[in-house]
Amino acid sequence: MNSELVHRELPSPNWDERALPVTMVVLHYTEMERAAALRRLTDPEAKVSAHYFISEEGEVVRLVDEGKRAWHAGASYWRGHKDVNSASIGIELDHPGHANGYRGFAEPQIEALLPLLDDIVRRHGIARANVVGHSDVAPARKVDPGELFPWDRLAECRLCLARPEKLELGDPFPNDGSFYLALERFGYDISAGKKAVEAFQRRWRPERIDGEIDGEVGAILFQLLLDRDSGKTR
Numbered sequence: 001m002n003s004e005l006v007h008r009e010l011p012s013p014n015w016d017e018r019a020l021p022v023t024m025v026v027l028h029y030t031e032m033e034r035a036a037a038l039r040r041l042t043d044p045e046a047k048v049s050a051h052y053f054i055s056e057e058g059e060v061v062r063l064v065d066e067g068k069r070a071w072h073a074g075a076s077y078w079r080g081h082k083d084v085n086s087a088s089i090g091i092e093l094d095h096p097g098h099a100n101g102y103r104g105f106a107e108p109q110i111e112a113l114l115p116l117l118d119d120i121v122r123r124h125g126i127a128r129a130n131v132v133g134h135s136d137v138a139p140a141r142k143v144d145p146g147e148l149f150p151w152d153r154l155a156e157c158r159l160c161l162a163r164p165e166k167l168e169l170g171d172p173f174p175n176d177g178s179f180y181l182a183l184e185r186f187g188y189d190i191s192a193g194k195k196a197v198e199a200f201q202r203r204w205r206p207e208r209i210d211g212e213i214d215g216e217v218g219a220i221l222f223q224l225l226l227d228r229d230s231g232k233t234r
């Protein structure tokens, strides 16, 4: 670990032992005022934590050692794993969230996130498809970090998958059932139904989040799976 990437240690007691190797990163927002968020993330009564917290000014605080299982994802699912906490590094972004006036993410925060994430992804050999939002792994319950999170900035640095550009024309899925099966194959928990479609839209087509399966979201999903099956991504 490059020690310059972490500015402060604030150990949280809210962790236990991992049951799986690290293969994912889950990004969150705190949805509360900073001091309250840090109190909660270190409060033994709250039973929540994350490995890192990044303030809007770009201060990176380490709360839990990466070797331990932090408690950030709750009941979650991604690509066959239900114990997302065991398989992931959790990063909380200081942000008011949807509940307190949703807005774009602060530039210093993103500038601190990019090198930290780069370091994490390299050290653990994490697949770009496994750098996800909380809403991707818990679509029925969560919407963070939300549609204004700059996934494109991460993708430019090859830290997550980019939104597919060249799309096949037309709707590649003949019916909703086949779209859902593909969505599950990509990684989502489809038992959330329309909420899973909303989570997919929030991440991949944030201009319209309505839970409806249209030709464009179908084409995006189809291309993502094609890229993965062809070995372009993993």
Ligand SMILES: [Zn+2]
Binding pocket: 027, 028, 029, 072, 134, 142, 144
């Ligand atoms: Zn979250």
